[in-house]
Amino acid sequence: MSASPASPPLHDALKPLSWLLGTWRGEEGKGDYPTIKDFKYKEEVKFDHVGQPNLEFSFCSSxxxxxxxxxxxxxxxxxxPGTSHLALVNTQNVGIVELSEGEVKGQEITLESHTIGRMTFGKDPAVTKIQRTFRLVDADTLEQVVHMETSATAPAQHHLSIQYKKVA
Structure with missing residues (x-):
């Protein structure tokens, strides 16, 4: 998904998000939550564009x-366009669709879901809120922290944290 030389120019509205573009790899993400056992994971993240005022992304964990x-x-x-307000539209392979909104301030993005959709046969407890923060730590390091609330645990609590290194 990385932009190739033939890709259209970056839309002006995306300039505040240009620091996200590329492929990022995290080798030691940490997950925890009151209802599950702590775990570690790896993840590759790609942010790309097609010249429109949005970025497309994929997160692949292993x-x-x-x-x-x-x-x-x-x-x-x-x-x-013309603001620091942004929205994330996210589909997950576990049957969740997340609509979150928030702000970009410099090289940090904060988002909170206002709508979580789930398939009718999804596993309980149901996710009811997701909060995300993306932060550029330095030119080659991106951090993501995720807090989550479910039908069994409120308020939102820490769930995931990972630092990615830029690989492309």
Whole structure:
């Protein structure tokens, strides 16, 4: 999904998000939550564009030790032109669709879901809220922290944290 030389120019509205573009790899993500056992994971993230005022993204996580494919997320990050307001539209392979909105301030993005959709036969407890923060730590390091609330645990609590290194 990385932009090739033949790709259209970056839409002006996306300039505040240009630091996300590329492929990022995290080798030691940490997950925890009150209802599950703590775990580690690896994840590759790609952010790309097609010249429109949105970025497309994919998150592909794998088992820390075996490399077995795990969680997948795909979607779009759209900025409201002329503002710092943005929205994330995210589909997950576990049957969740997330619509989150928030702000970009410098090289940090904060998002909170306002809508979580789930398939009728999804596993309980149901996710009811997701909060995400993306932060550029330095030119080659991106951090993501995720807090989550479910039908069994409120308020939102820490769930995931990972630092990615830029690989392309």
């Amino acid at each position: 088992h820390y030790e075996t490399g077995k494919p795990l969680h997948r997320e795909k979607g779009f990050l759209k900025i409201q």
